Amino acid sequence: MVQIRDLTKVYGHGEIEVVALDHVGLDIAAGEFLALMGPSGSGKSTLLHILAGIDRPTSGQCLVQGTNVAELSETDLADWRNTHVGFVFQTFNLIPVLTAFENVELPLLLTALSAGERREHVTAALELVGLADRMKHLPRQLSGGQEQRVAIARALVTDPTLLVADEPTGNLDAHAAADVLGLLQRLNQEAAKTVIMVTHDPKAAAYARRIVHLEKGELLNEEGQTQRNLSMGFAK
Amino acid sequence: MTISGFIVRNAFRNKRRLALTVLSVAVSLFLFTTLQTALHLMTNPPTSDQSALRIVTRHRVSLANVLPEKYQLRIERLPGVQYCSKFTWFGGIYKDPSFSNFGQFAVDADRIFKIFPEMVVAPQEEADFIKEKSSCVVGGKLMERFGWKIGDKVTLLGSIWPCNPELTIRGVYHAHNVDETIMFFHHDYFNELMNDRGLVGTFWIKAASAEVIPDLIARIDAAFRNTDAETKTETERSFQLTFISMLGNVKLFLGAISTVIVFTMLLVTASTMSMAIRERAREMAILKALGFNGLDVFGLILAESFGLAMTGGLIGCFGTKYLFAHVDIYKLSHGNIPLFPVSGDTLALGLVVAAVLGLVSSLAPAYTSIKMSVVEGLQELD
Ligand SMILES: Nc1ncnc2c1ncn2[C@@H]1O[C@H](COP(=O)(O)OP(=O)(O)OP(=O)(O)O)[C@@H](O)[C@H]1O
Ligand SMILES: [Mg+2]
Numbered sequence: 001m002v003q004i005r006d007l008t009k010v011y012g013h014g015e016i017e018v019v020a021l022d023h024v025g026l027d028i029a030a031g032e033f034l035a036l037m038g039p040s041g042s043g044k045s046t047l048l049h050i051l052a053g054i055d056r057p058t059s060g061q062c063l064v065q066g067t068n069v070a071e072l073s074e075t076d077l078a079d080w081r082n083t084h085v086g087f088v089f090q091t092f093n094l095i096p097v098l099t100a101f102e103n104v105e106l107p108l109l110l111t112a113l114s115a116g117e118r119r120e121h122v123t124a125a126l127e128l129v130g131l132a133d134r135m136k137h138l139p140r141q142l143s144g145g146q147e148q149r150v151a152i153a154r155a156l157v158t159d160p161t162l163l164v165a166d167e168p169t170g171n172l173d174a175h176a177a178a179d180v181l182g183l184l185q186r187l188n189q190e191a192a193k194t195v196i197m198v199t200h201d202p203k204a205a206a207y208a209r210r211i212v213h214l215e216k217g218e219l220l221n222e223e224g225q226t227q228r229n230l231s232m233g234f235a236k
Numbered sequence: 237m238t239i240s241g242f243i244v245r246n247a248f249r250n251k252r253r254l255a256l257t258v259l260s261v262a263v264s265l266f267l268f269t270t271l272q273t274a275l276h277l278m279t280n281p282p283t284s285d286q287s288a289l290r291i292v293t294r295h296r297v298s299l300a301n302v303l304p305e306k307y308q309l310r311i312e313r314l315p316g317v318q319y320c321s322k323f324t325w326f327g328g329i330y331k332d333p334s335f336s337n338f339g340q341f342a343v344d345a346d347r348i349f350k351i352f353p354e355m356v357v358a359p360q361e362e363a364d365f366i367k368e369k370s371s372c373v374v375g376g377k378l379m380e381r382f383g384w385k386i387g388d389k390v391t392l393l394g395s396i397w398p399c400n401p402e403l404t405i406r407g408v409y410h411a412h413n414v415d416e417t418i419m420f421f422h423h424d425y426f427n428e429l430m431n432d433r434g435l436v437g438t439f440w441i442k443a444a445s446a447e448v449i450p451d452l453i454a455r456i457d458a459a460f461r462n463t464d465a466e467t468k469t470e471t472e473r474s475f476q477l478t479f480i481s482m483l484g485n486v487k488l489f490l491g492a493i494s495t496v497i498v499f500t501m502l503l504v505t506a507s508t509m510s511m512a513i514r515e516r517a518r519e520m521a522i523l524k525a526l527g528f529n530g531l532d533v534f535g536l537i538l539a540e541s542f543g544l545a546m547t548g549g550l551i552g553c554f555g556t557k558y559l560f561a562h563v564d565i566y567k568l569s570h571g572n573i574p575l576f577p578v579s580g581d582t583l584a585l586g587l588v589v590a591a592v593l594g595l596v597s598s599l600a601p602a603y604t605s606i607k608m609s610v611v612e613g614l615q616e617l618d
Contacts, residue, residue, distance in 0.1 A: 049611055052525075054525055054609075054611055054614075055609070055611050074530060075529045075531070078524065078528060078532075081525060081526070081527045082526065085525075087522075087525050089522075089614070093519075093522045093614075095522070097245045097248075097249050098237070098242070098245060101237075102237045102242075102245075105237055107527055109238070109242070110526075110527050110528065110532070115238075154526075158527075
């Protein structure tokens with residue numbers, strides 16, 4: 001489903017150059033629930049942004065279902081995000097002037113669906129996250145956990161190829177976090193959604209089927225070595 | 237919800253700011269359309285099918301010089317002349333001098349309303365007026381202003397001419413979109429008070445058709461060439477424009493203020509829109525993450541800004557129209573402005589200004605939010 005090859009992202013240039021991702025390679029199969037872990041500044045968000053098509057790599061490839069995301073024009077990329085990616089952010093990022101229902105409906109406004117069809121999809125998504133009774137509530141009338149569940153409904157209402165979540169439980173208490181993680185897990189197991197989640201909480205990562213670690217822009221293998229360390233070891 | 241519903245919701249986010257912005261656009265457009273109307277009135281005296289048939293003969297040197305009354309006979313004999321009336325500005329004082337700036341003209345009672353058919357008098361009143369030498373006919377608004385009734389006596393104190401006509405009101409004329417604040421009385425009576433000196437300010441002539449006018453003008457002036465009082469004959473429109481050309485600086489001034497108003501309005505709406513969108517940088521990034529492309533985002537911002545400017549524009553333009561249609565501008569201006577019609581063209585111009593305003597105000601914020609990457613936008617604080 002996702003093939004990442006030699007992916008490098010460098011911020012700035014010259015003296016202040018920061019290598020956020022350093023020749024990263026990673027395969028993600030359809031139906032996986034992957035947790036990306038690593039210390040702060042290790043490049044987790046950067047990697048997630050590139051494979052979700054909101055940032056572009058400096059070099060290397062990121063294929064999602066055979067599409068080289070980095071090669072799409074801005075407009076095509078926007079379209080691609082609409083159909084292929086569902087986002088969940090740490091800070092929920094619901095539109096404050098729209099109700100839960102309308103927030104979930106937002107990405108569908110870009111599709112050719114009729115108002116009736118949109119209503120069906122939105123209702124189904126909100127039922128899936130257990131908030132069918134909060135449709136008419138504004139974000140400020142919801143708890144943090146509920147807001148994040150609305151955000152998840154918004155992310156999956158277009159039936160995307162990938163569900164990406166950057167620290168989805170970072171702003172939640174333990175109880176709400178467990179709810180949200182349970183929900184992501186259910187979506188993965190029961191609805192066969194491919195989920196990629198950034199977290200630095202091991203308890204959250206435990207919900208995933210696979211965990212990969214990043215450190216200083218490099219991916220670690222199971223023994224905790226970076227790929228470069230490994231190749232240096234072989235060289236000796 | 238629809239995209240337009242979303243735009244409206246966005247616009248109503250900050251209700252106080254919305255109200256203030258719409259109000260400032262409305263007030264600016266009120267000022268703009270008012271100034272444009274004033275400008276229009278100055279540069280385009282009201283015209284009608286009738287006014288296109290009228291020509292005016294005056295002394296070649298200036299309006300202050302008078303013509304002999306015997307010219308009338310020679311003018312009337314020229315082909316193409318339908319009616320000709322003596323027409324002398326009396327400029328007298330009624331009661332308090334500061335109070336009485338209305339036009340008084342000595343005219344030929346039996347012709348004046350044939351030359352000005354847009355001024356309508358009841359036939360019986362016109363007959364009474366023609367019959368009685370010391371009578372007068374007064375515009376409806378002037379009657380109202382002084383609370384006059386038919387049969388009232390009005391004495392004018394001459395300030396240009398050394399005589400004081402004592403007049404009886406015998407008729408009222410009404411007119412649509414034409415000055416309703418004039419008093420007409422008998423030229424014969426005026427002449428009598430002036431000891432039959434036979435002085436006339438101007439002659440107003442109604443031509444049989446518009447085609448004969450150029451020829452007629454040439455013939456009239458030719459008829460009096462090489463006399464003591466040579467004439468200058470011109471169309472009603474060009475005659476009125478001679479008054480207006482004296483107002484050149486006022487025109488420039490009004491034009492400059494209009495421009496400043498439009499420009500200020502542009503700054504106000506552009507900065508409001510920039511502020512509104514700036515606050516939403518993060519939401520714009522979310523919309524983009526959800527799949528809205530640059531054009532979609534531009535559309536949202538443009539529609540909001542356009543809607544805001546047009547709402548203000550409609551309130552301002554139609555508010556102006558409504559106000560001047562329902563307020564007695566003649567009374568409010570103490571008789572200085574007889575008419576203040578806000579034309580359809582002026583309203584259209586005001587709305588075009590509002591539309592351009594909406595468009596231009598959206599450009600800077602749209603450019604900023606399109607250029608900002610999703611990742612940058614997401615890092616913005618709320
Ligand atoms: N716009 C930017 N300009 C310059 N450097 C950046 C930019 N964005 C990220 N970086 C740098 O790239 C590196 C990786 O950042 P990234 O946000 O991917 O880390 P992260 O693993 O998500 O960290 P955290 O757990 O704190 O969210 C960091 O060193 C960061 O300072
Ligand atoms: Mg991060």
